[in-house]
Amino acid sequence: MLRLEKLVKTYRTGDQALKAVDLVVPEGQVLALIGPSGAGKSTLIRCINRLVEPTSGKVWLGDTELTHLSSGALRRERRQMGMIFQEYALVERLTVMENVLSGRLGYVGFWRSLTRKFPQSDVDEAFRLLDRVGLLAMADKRADELSGGQRQRVGICRALIQNPKLLLVDEPTASLDPKTSRQIMRLICELCAERGLAAIINIHDVALAQMFVQRVIGLRFGAVEFDGPPDALTPDVLTRIYGEEDWEATIRKVEDEDAEAAE
Numbered sequence: 001m002l003r004l005e006k007l008v009k010t011y012r013t014g015d016q017a018l019k020a021v022d023l024v025v026p027e028g029q030v031l032a033l034i035g036p037s038g039a040g041k042s043t044l045i046r047c048i049n050r051l052v053e054p055t056s057g058k059v060w061l062g063d064t065e066l067t068h069l070s071s072g073a074l075r076r077e078r079r080q081m082g083m084i085f086q087e088y089a090l091v092e093r094l095t096v097m098e099n100v101l102s103g104r105l106g107y108v109g110f111w112r113s114l115t116r117k118f119p120q121s122d123v124d125e126a127f128r129l130l131d132r133v134g135l136l137a138m139a140d141k142r143a144d145e146l147s148g149g150q151r152q153r154v155g156i157c158r159a160l161i162q163n164p165k166l167l168l169v170d171e172p173t174a175s176l177d178p179k180t181s182r183q184i185m186r187l188i189c190e191l192c193a194e195r196g197l198a199a200i201i202n203i204h205d206v207a208l209a210q211m212f213v214q215r216v217i218g219l220r221f222g223a224v225e226f227d228g229p230p231d232a233l234t235p236d237v238l239t240r241i242y243g244e245e246d247w248e249a250t251i252r253k254v255e256d257e258d259a260e261a262a263e
């Protein structure tokens with residue numbers, strides 16, 4: 001459903017963030033993107049929906065090639081790609097419900113979006129989504145009254161109400177404590193399974209990635225260094241991706257948590 005062909009991004013500063021990345025993501029597959037700081041993870045995610053313009057290469061979403069689309073056509077294609085951010089990107093002074101409904105702005109006409117009058121079917125769907133993520137009682141609260149985990153749940157609902165085929169998720173847990181991080185990762189993965197959604201999740205926490213996804217891509221210096229299942233992330237592989245570090249400890253942490261979950 002998503003195919004990247006020789007995707008290159010060189011910033012004006014000369015930084016080569018992506019070096020001819022090839023990647024195919026089948027329908028419904030959730031994958032984690034790991035790698036050291038500066039490896040190109042955020043750039044990769046943002047080049048897919050052209051928040052960052054790729055320098056060369058192609059991005060196919062189904063049968064549509066995105067890199068050459070006009071802005072109008074790109075706006076329509078972006079409806080199929082929901083985005084979830086590290087810092088939630090909510091409008092603080094708006095309510096939870098208004099923030100969720102803002103995910104429909106790509107669909108409603110200009111005047112409707114100005115007056116924020118959404119069709120009843122959108123409002124019904126927003127209530128269903130808030131119920132699913134456990135925030136129904138918070139619908140009328142202002143976004144700035146919520147905890148980090150609650151804000152991220154709103155961010156998830158806003159992405160899902162777009163009815164996307166693909167979720168692009170950029171460090172969803174970077175601002176959260178470990179327990180809330182696990183809850184949010186579990187929720188994202190469950191929702192993808194329920195809806196048959198594919199997702200690319202940029203996540204710096206390797207243990208968390210290993211716990212929840214079927215496929216891990218390891219980026220290093222803008223190139224794919226590893227592509228495989230989480231249990232193939234041996235200390236050797238992790239050293240190849242990250243350089244010299246004690247990755248035994250990371251793996252042990254996952255085993256401990258598996259044991260904890262089984263109790």
Ligand SMILES: Nc1ncnc2c1ncn2[C@@H]1O[C@H](COP(=O)(O)OP(=O)(O)OP(=O)(O)O)[C@@H](O)[C@H]1O
Nearest residue numbers: 011012013015017036037038039040041042043044
């Ligand atoms: N707007 C920009 N202008 C110039 N160079 C940039 C820009 N954004 C990123 N880069 C550079 O591109 C490379 C990849 O950055 P990117 O943010 O994609 O990496 P990352 O793997 O997401 O890192 P992190 O985990 O620290 O967020 C880095 O060398 C970075 O300095």
